[in-house]
Amino acid sequence: MNKLLLIILLGIQSFSMKIDVTHELQKCSNIKYHPSRLMCFDTLVRNITPLSEFETLGSDLTKECSHCHGAKYELSTIAGKKPVSKMSIDEIKIALYGYKNGTYGGKDSYTMENLIKQFTKDEIETIIEYIQFKRDKNK
Numbered sequence: 001m002n003k004l005l006l007i008i009l010l011g012i013q014s015f016s017m018k019i020d021v022t023h024e025l026q027k028c029s030n031i032k033y034h035p036s037r038l039m040c041f042d043t044l045v046r047n048i049t050p051l052s053e054f055e056t057l058g059s060d061l062t063k064e065c066s067h068c069h070g071a072k073y074e075l076s077t078i079a080g081k082k083p084v085s086k087m088s089i090d091e092i093k094i095a096l097y098g099y100k101n102g103t104y105g106g107k108d109s110y111t112m113e114n115l116i117k118q119f120t121k122d123e124i125e126t127i128i129e130y131i132q133f134k135r136d137k138n139k
């Protein structure tokens with residue numbers, strides 16, 4: 001019984017953070033005791049954001065971006081800078097967190113800094129995931 005409680009508590013704790021579905025699936029599969037395993041899968045499924053919700057959130061958070069970067073991030077915002085569409089997801093990630101911390105970009109970085117500072121870490125993660133999602137969709 002104590003073991004079951006521990007599993008539930010661990011479950012609740014990990015879901016208050018961002019979940020790594022593959023890892024969680026593996027973890028649930030490793031549970032031998034059947035009811036606990038079912039409960040683990042059940043909790044996992046309940047905590048996955050439905051695609052429609054993710055799409056709405058992602059498009060809300062990125063609706064401003066197109067004004068300066070173009071609908072497909074194809075515009076170069078500053079002479080010499082490549083458009084965001086030509087950046088890898090890792091490069092975008094470094095740029096966005098850099099703007100958030102005030103450590104990225106040149107003399108015109110204030111635009112992005114002011115914008116990105118309004119977002120939480122979770123929102124920035126969603127923005128990055130949404131950009132990746134749109135790229136995969138258009139492949």
Ligand code: HEC
Nearest residue numbers: 062064065068077081082084092095105106108109111112
């Ligand atoms: C008001 C105009 C404006 C808006 C809105 C805007 N950006 Fe930017 N963005 C810029 C400018 C200007 C730069 C270049 C700043 C600099 O000097 O680093 C930039 C740079 C970037 C870069 C780094 C580009 C590079 O080559 O290093 C990324 C990534 C980026 N923006 C993503 C976004 C995302 C995602 C959004 C929406 C959440 C967004 N931007 C909204 C103007 C904008």
